[in-house]
Amino acid sequence: MKAIPKRHIVKEQHIGHIKEEKKILSELHHPLFIQLYGTFHTRTHLFIITNFVAGGELFAILKKKSRFTNSVARFYAAEVTVALEYLHSKDIIYRDLKPENVMVDVTGHIRIVDFGFAKYVPDVTYTLCGTPEYMAPEVILCKAYSKAVDWYALGILIFEMLCGYPPFYDQDQLQLYKKILSGKIYWPSYITEDAKHLIKQLITTDITKRYGNLKNGSADIKNHLWFAGVDWNKVEKLSVHPPYIPEIFNDGDTRHFQRYSEPCDKEYYESQDQEALLDGTNDYDEYFKGF
Numbered sequence: 351m352k353a354i355p356k357r358h359i360v361k362e363q364h365i366g367h368i369k370e371e372k373k374i375l376s377e378l379h380h381p382l383f384i385q386l387y388g389t390f391h392t393r394t395h396l397f398i399i400t401n402f403v404a405g406g407e408l409f410a411i412l413k414k415k416s417r418f419t420n421s422v423a424r425f426y427a428a429e430v431t432v433a434l435e436y437l438h439s440k441d442i443i444y445r446d447l448k449p450e451n452v453m454v455d456v457t458g459h460i461r462i463v464d465f466g467f468a469k470y471v472p473d474v475t476y477t478l479c480g481t482p483e484y485m486a487p488e489v490i491l492c493k494a495y496s497k498a499v500d501w502y503a504l505g506i507l508i509f510e511m512l513c514g515y516p517p518f519y520d521q522d523q524l525q526l527y528k529k530i531l532s533g534k535i536y537w538p539s540y541i542t543e544d545a546k547h548l549i550k551q552l553i554t555t556d557i558t559k560r561y562g563n564l565k566n567g568s569a570d571i572k573n574h575l576w577f578a579g580v581d582w583n584k585v586e587k588l589s590v591h592p593p594y595i596p597e598i599f600n601d602g603d604t605r606h607f608q609r610y611s612e613p614c615d616k617e618y619y620e621s622q623d624q625e626a627l628l629d630g631t632n633d634y635d636e637y638f639k640g641f
Contacts, residue, residue: 352398356634359396364466365637368396371465372641374442375400381588382433384453384463391641403461405454405596406606412449417514420542422593424577426452427508428585429460434504435568438497441472445480447503449510454606458592471496482526483516487555490527501562501571505552512545513538517553531555544576 359368375386375398387399408426412418418426430452437444445467453461467479474494486502488495509517517535520526533555537546548571551561561570572582584590596606 352400354396354398356391356394356396356638360634360637367466369641370469372398374465374468374470377440378437380433380436382429382436382460382462384461389641391638393635396638396641400463402601403453403455403463404598404601404603404606405456405458407450408452408454408460409449410606410608411454411594412511412514415514418511420512420545420576423508423511423545424580425590425593426460426511427504428577428580428582428590429588430462430504430507431568431571432582432586433460433462434500434562437468438500438568441470442468443471443475443497444468444500444503446484447500447507448481448484449507452507454592454594454596456596456598457588458595459588482523483518485527485530487531487533488557490530495557498557498560498563501560501568502553504562504571505549508545508552509535509549512541517549542576544574544578548574548576 354368359365372386372389375384378384378386384403385401387401389396389398391397415422430447434444434447444462444465446464447462451462451464453463455461469475469477474496476492476494478489478492480489480499480503484503484506486495486499489499506516506518518526518529520529533553541549548561551559551574552571554560557563561574562568564570566573571577572580581590599605
């Protein structure tokens with residue numbers, strides 16, 4: 351259950367995002383994505399109910415392993431590729447691909463979650479959004495962009511799975527953007543030439559040369575040598591055996607999730623109610639009719 355304070359959504363001007371997230375989730379009917387069960391709202395909060403993906407984040411699995419072998423990275427990259435194809439067939443750009451948003455279900459297959467930045471884009475858009483380390487150069491430069499930004503992010507994801515860290519990183523966001531725009535990468539010796547070539551073709555700053563954005567579309571990615579031996583029909587049917595099956599003891603097992611300190615529910619909601627009264631949250635109801 352995702353609970354978001356109405357006050358926060360209005361203050362951050364995310365009303366359009368949350369409505370778009372609900373609309374997109376309601377139209378996704380594919381086993382590689384989270385499933386929407388329903389939404390509702392109270393005086394202070396919006397709630398989005400989805401299925402529980404018990405295996406946790408791909409990010410957590412990657413951190414435990416330090417880095418993945420080619421075969422393991424290839425499995426997850428193949429499923430992400432099929433998932434992006436499905437989204438793009440509906441003119442939806444995901445815009446926030448990263449290991450934290452790729453979950454693993456009880457069968458070991460992926461589920462992509464968090465559609466807060468997803469958007470219907472039949473042609474192009476200009477919005478600056480996403481996770482900085484995964485942001486395509488054209489997004490940073492506020493140029494018109496489309497589905498190619500997701501294929502760029504796939505290249506970053508493959509690099510991070512193989513290395514255990516993203517290719518561009520800096521605590522200073524401006525310096526990080528400069529590194530992304532330069533496109534210069536340090537390649538560890540254990541990265542194979544096939545992997546290096548595919549990643550380069552995905553994260554090129556020139557979108558007229560970026561794989562996934564050429565006349566053959568995603569076929570250029572699927573037919574690449576790094577994916578040699580992958581049976582894409584089996585990938586689409588989820589019949590490729592996953593490299594990792596999470597140990598799950600019961601339907602409510604949360605062992606694969608990090609625990610965070612949270613405020614006492616009663617105190618938290620009372621404080622939210624008080625803030626809502628002071629802020630006139632009832633004025634926000636008009637923004638969320640029918641949610």
